[in-house]
Amino acid sequence: MGRLISIIIPCYNDSQYIEKAVDSALDQDYENKEVIVVDDGSNRSTKKVLKELKSKLSILVTQENKGPAAARNRGINVASGKYILVLDSDDYFEPSFCTKAVKILDSGNHKTITCQARWFKNENECRVFKPSGGDIKKFLLWNATLSNSMFRKADWQEVGGYDEKMTSGFEDWEFFIRLHANGGKTYVIPEVLFHYRIKDDSVSKKASTLKFELLRYIYFKHEVLYKEHYTLIIDHLLDRLEQEERTKVKKTESLEFRIGSNLLKPFRKLKRLFRT
Template sequence: MEKPLVSVIIAAYNAEQYIEETLDSILNQSHQVLEIIVVDDGSIDRTAEIVKAFHPRVRYAYQENSGSCASPRNHGLRIARGKYLTFFDADDIMLPKKIEQQVREMEENPSAVLCVINYCNFTGKTRSNDHFSSCPLLTSYIRDLQKASFPLNALESTHLLIEENFTIASSPLFRAENVVKQGGFDTSLKACEDFHLIYRVASQGSMLVMPAIGFERRLHNTNMSADSERMLRNLIRSRQSLATYETNPDLKLRLQKRVLRYHRDLQSCLINKGQLRSAAKIFKETFPPRSLSDLNHDFRQSIKLTLRGMTTAPIDYLYRRGKRNG
């Protein structure tokens, strides 16, 4: 039987440091029926030079800088020809059987709209445990089912995604038609656009989950996750958008609760950074659900012993501001 074409789409911006290692890992896949597309999002380093000279199987496309991954990924989607799609980060490492394993599961389960696979984090020197083991709800499925892969229906997968967010951009293999039906990535989002698309696609059918490790996610100081404030603000935007999209009342409520929790985390983050005016703004937005006792705890953690006598003043300020403007 003829193997299906898989399009691997890589959004790259100033990726000269890691792109060769990433492309090598993709070219070394056991599933060789591949279309590899690198969309350069206006890089100003040697990304273009490296990719163009790398291998004839690697297709290079250029666009002006968009400031996010959503636009270059959509660019790749428009020119891709594969039955299946995977959007792979320009600094991650694909293990040799990732695509083969996912294609096999998708071919055997024609009703599935995507297949997600496990991964581990690495820094170039050290590697973490697999990511799924840090997700208790998902781990309970893995432990109970003891299978190489298992399906989650749309309600199960979206519920788990809200609670544990167990997957990232480089993990899924999508059936291309399902991504096209969803219109690709939401370009209004500057981050978390991968979760946003995965959630929307998963809501349309069954998701296959593979506990095997399929790739290594590289961690470094330019990752979005290294900037807590920026990450939290984008988590809030993406979940707010999905809460508007979601028609299931229970899932909508869960998304709204998650947004509130991220607002609280952001408030604590700002307090710890000494940005009290910004924290006050978040307090007003989440008042009254954010309790004064919780806020007081955050201030005490932030200001600590040296300013112990001043902790009540900012509390009183935030309380008065919240009451006056609420």
């Protein structure tokens, strides 16, 4: 029958999409699974939908709003499975993901299993995202997997779960840094088996506005790890700066930039006259 998988779905004010996420968990062709939804202090309309879905679920947990990290930890705490799959309430998997992921997780020195993803806003606006996967060297530079990935509950326990202080985003990346710190890799299934919904009010969009604050938190929390890989980090930062500089030069040398600059010259002169 295979090892039990616990699929954890944190939900906050997602009445429109939660049923699709639940159905994608239930429709996994891997049989030995449980589906756990954590209602993270949702509004009335979402609670109504969750009440209608309750009979389909293995467990429905309700708590006051504490953020995605706390909701994931709560769900994993009550889970019985050896393997954990986290699924956000507005996204969904293809039915074969669990079967393929378990086979790989059983067979090698992998900490997480992920796949390629279809990022979509609607049916006409979409693109394929391919996580890099890899070991701690990759995770120190960027999140090399999807937040919706499979891992062992024992590994989650060993590193202390998700950081519940991180309520504004990047909590999944920080968790995966700790998960890979003592070895192991992320394996990327080379197929599009996950669908990530892009919403205007998503946590990931909010995180981008606080990017440098969140990066500062991660870098200082893992100061020892970053010092151990000093050369790698400096090379990466210098490559990024060089790439940005090339982009800047390319932009300033473009015909559009030169035309725009010439058109604005009279207005700049007027602005200087008014200042004087």
